[in-house]
Amino acid sequence: MTYFNNINRIQYEGPKSNNPLAFKFYNPEEKVGGKTMEEILRFGVAYWHTFTEDLSDPFGAGTAIRPWDKYQGMDRAKARVEAAFEFFEKINAPFFAFHDVDIAPEGDTLAESNKNLDTIVAMIKEYMKDSKTKLLWNTVNNFSHPRFVHGAGSSSNADVFAYAAAKVKKGLEVGKELGAENYVFWGGREGYETLLNTDMKLEMDNLGRFFHMANDYAKEIGFDAQFLIEPKPKEPTSHQYDFDVASGYAFLQHYGLEDVLKFNIEANHATLAGHTFEHELHYARIHNMLGSVDANQGHPLLGWDTDEFPTDLHTTVLAMYEILKNGGLGRGGLNFDAKVRRGSFTPEDLFHAHIAGMDSFAVGLKVAQRLIDDRVLEDVLEDRYASFKEGIGLDIVEGNTDFHKLEEHALGLTEISNKSGKLERIKATINQYLLTTFAGK
Numbered sequence: 001m002t003y004f005n006n007i008n009r010i011q012y013e014g015p016k017s018n019n020p021l022a023f024k025f026y027n028p029e030e031k032v033g034g035k036t037m038e039e040i041l042r043f044g045v046a047y048w049h050t051f052t053e054d055l056s057d058p059f060g061a062g063t064a065i066r067p068w069d070k071y072q073g074m075d076r077a078k079a080r081v082e083a084a085f086e087f088f089e090k091i092n093a094p095f096f097a098f099h100d101v102d103i104a105p106e107g108d109t110l111a112e113s114n115k116n117l118d119t120i121v122a123m124i125k126e127y128m129k130d131s132k133t134k135l136l137w138n139t140v141n142n143f144s145h146p147r148f149v150h151g152a153g154s155s156s157n158a159d160v161f162a163y164a165a166a167k168v169k170k171g172l173e174v175g176k177e178l179g180a181e182n183y184v185f186w187g188g189r190e191g192y193e194t195l196l197n198t199d200m201k202l203e204m205d206n207l208g209r210f211f212h213m214a215n216d217y218a219k220e221i222g223f224d225a226q227f228l229i230e231p232k233p234k235e236p237t238s239h240q241y242d243f244d245v246a247s248g249y250a251f252l253q254h255y256g257l258e259d260v261l262k263f264n265i266e267a268n269h270a271t272l273a274g275h276t277f278e279h280e281l282h283y284a285r286i287h288n289m290l291g292s293v294d295a296n297q298g299h300p301l302l303g304w305d306t307d308e309f310p311t312d313l314h315t316t317v318l319a320m321y322e323i324l325k326n327g328g329l330g331r332g333g334l335n336f337d338a339k340v341r342r343g344s345f346t347p348e349d350l351f352h353a354h355i356a357g358m359d360s361f362a363v364g365l366k367v368a369q370r371l372i373d374d375r376v377l378e379d380v381l382e383d384r385y386a387s388f389k390e391g392i393g394l395d396i397v398e399g400n401t402d403f404h405k406l407e408e409h410a411l412g413l414t415e416i417s418n419k420s421g422k423l424e425r426i427k428a429t430i431n432q433y434l435l436t437t438f439a440g441k
C-alpha cells in the first residue's frame with residue numbers, strides 16, 4: 001500500500017524552480033569543501049513528528065490528516081512503517097530516528113510492549129534491506145506514560161527507575177538490531193518541579209548510575225553506537241538536570257561519563273535555555289563534545305518548544321559554520337525534530353516542511369563554507385586577539401608569568417588602547433555572503 005500517491009521523488013531543480021515539490025538549494029550530489037552535501041548534512045526524519053504526531057496542542061484536538069490513521073493498534077503501526085519508508089525514499093532522507101512508542105503501541109505489560117516492538121522492529125529491518133535510509137538514532141519514551149510522573153532515572157520511586165532501565169535495555173537491543181549510529185537520552189522528566197519535595201543529590205546520583213548501567217549493557221551486547229545526551233532547560237519539568245551543554249558537561253564530568261556520552265544539540269532547546277543555537281554548538285565543539293543535532297527552530301514570541309522546521313538562514317549559516325569547524329558531525333546528523341504547524345495538516349505539507357528545512361541547511365552549508373574559505377571570522381579573531389601572540393600576552397598564554405610580573409607590566413603602561421569589535425561590519429559581511437552566494441544562479 002502507498003500513501004503519498006500524488007507525489008514523486010523530490011529532485012533538485014535549482015534556485016529558479018517554481019516547483020514547490022523540488023529542492024532549490026539542496027543538491028545531494030554537489031560537493032562543498034570536498035564532500036557531497038548528502039555526506040555532510042546527514043539529514044534525518046523524526047518518526048514521532050512526521051508519522052505519529054496528530055498536531056494537537058494543549059487547547060485543541062489534532063488536525064493532521066494522515067491516511068494511515070484509518071487503522072488502529074498494530075495495524076496502524078504497520079501502516080506507519082509502510083508510509084515512513086515511502087516518505088524516506090521520496091524525500092531522499094539518508095536517516096531517520098524514533099522513540100519506542102512512536103513505532104509500536106505500548107501493551108498492558110512491559111512484556112507485551114516488547115512483543116509489539118519486536119514485531120515492528122522486524123518489519124522495519126525488512127524495509128531497511130531495500131532502502132538506503134539508515135537509523136541515525138533511537139531512544140525510548142520515558143516521559144509520556146503516567147508511571148513517569150515523577151521522572152524515570154531520577155524518579156523518587158525505585159520501581160519506576162527499574163522500569164525505565166528495562167525500557168532503555170530494550171531500546172539498546174533495538175538499536176543494535178537496526179544498526180543505529182547513535183542512541184539518544186533526552187531527559188523528558190529528569191528534573192524537578194519544586195525543591196520542596198526533591199532530593200536533588202539522590203536524583204542526580206541515580207541518573208549518573210543509570211547512564212553507567214546503560215553503557216555497561218551496551219558494551220555487554222556489543223552495541224557500539226555513540227551515546228548522546230540532549231540538553232533542555234525545562235518543559236515539562238521546571239528545571240531539567242541537563243539544562244544546557246555547560247551544565248550537562250559538568251554533570252558528565254562529575255559522574256565520570258565524559259567519555260561515554262556526547263551532546264545532541266537541539267536549536268529550540270538552546271533558545272529555551274537563553275542561549276543561541278550557535279552558542280550550544282560552539283560550547284560542545286570546543287570541548288570536543290558535539291555529537292549530533294536536532295535541527296528545528298523556536299518561535300521568538302512563544303516561550304516553549306515549538307519545534308518548527310528550520311527556515312532562518314542566518315541561524316543555519318552560523319550552525320553550519322560550527323559544524324564545519326567541528327570537522328562535520330561524525331556519526332551524528334541533522335535530525336528534523338520538527339513538526340508542521342497545526343494549520344499545515346495535509347500529507348503534502350510534510351514534504352514542503354522537509355524541503356524547507358533541507359534547503360535552509362544547504363544554504364547555510366554553502367555560505368558557511370565560503371566564510372571559512374575566505375577566513376572571514378578567522379581573520380576577525382586573529383586581529384582581535386593579536387595581543388596574545390607576542391610580549392606579555394604570549395607570556396600569559398604560555399604560562400610564563402605571574403601576578404608580580406603582570407603588576408610590573410601594568411605599572412609601566414602609559415596608555416591602554418582597545419580596538420573596535422567591528423560587530424556591525426561583521427554582520428553586514430555575513431549578509432553580503434548570504435546574498436551573493438546564490439546571485440545569478
Ligand code: XLS
Nearest residue numbers: 139186230266294305337
Ligand atoms: C523534546 C525532545 C525530544 C527528543 C527525543 O523536547 O526534543 O523530542 O529529541 O526524545
Ligand code: NI
Nearest residue numbers: 230266294337
Ligand atoms: Ni529533540
Ligand code: NI
Nearest residue numbers: 266268269305
Ligand atoms: Ni525538543
